[in-house]
């Protein structure tokens with residue numbers, strides 16, 4: 001059984017996709033042991049509670065300094081017993097102590113085809129605004145291992161999505177979620193559960 005802890009900051013639709021995949025039996029031998037958010041108001045925490053999953057908030061705002069938050073975040077991850085850490089819309093810079101502890105065992109979903117529209121400053125709607133501004137005809141999503149950089153770790157899986165005439169950033173974001181993110185994130189977790197960790 002692959003134990004996973006999912007880190008979230010917002011609505012949690014990617015978390016919900018994982019929950020639904022486990023429940024439907026599509027995602028086998030995977031157990032979500034904890035959901036961690038930096039944001040006490042993240043609806044993703046509500047989704048965890050609705051599904052009987054341990055939901056923990058570790059907010060930087062409640063610690064005296066960043067080092068104290070980093071240590072508490074690492075403690076919360078280790079205490080969960082996770083084999084794999086999944087970043088699903090987690091808007092926190094991952095501290096080096098966590099990167100080192102989970103190297104090769106932490107993955108992230110990014111809403112573009114890396115290496116396009118990624119790196120510092122490219123998150124949420126900003127990614128889709130940049131894609132529309134550039135005029136790309138195809139975008140998509142990427143699941144990758146997390147390393148010291150921002151969206152720079154080895155790529156695990158990608159899925160392309162068509163950009164359509166008249167797309168707004170919001171419309172494109174939704175299509176990338178529905179047609180790519182919610183498919184390749186559970187699939188990537190399933191591949192790791194079945195075949196083990198990659199690079």
Ligand code: GRF
Nearest residue numbers: 010011012013014089110111
């Ligand atoms: C998604 O667009 C994801 O690609 C990005 O942050 C957003 C999270 O959405 N990393 P949700 O919280 O999973 O709904």
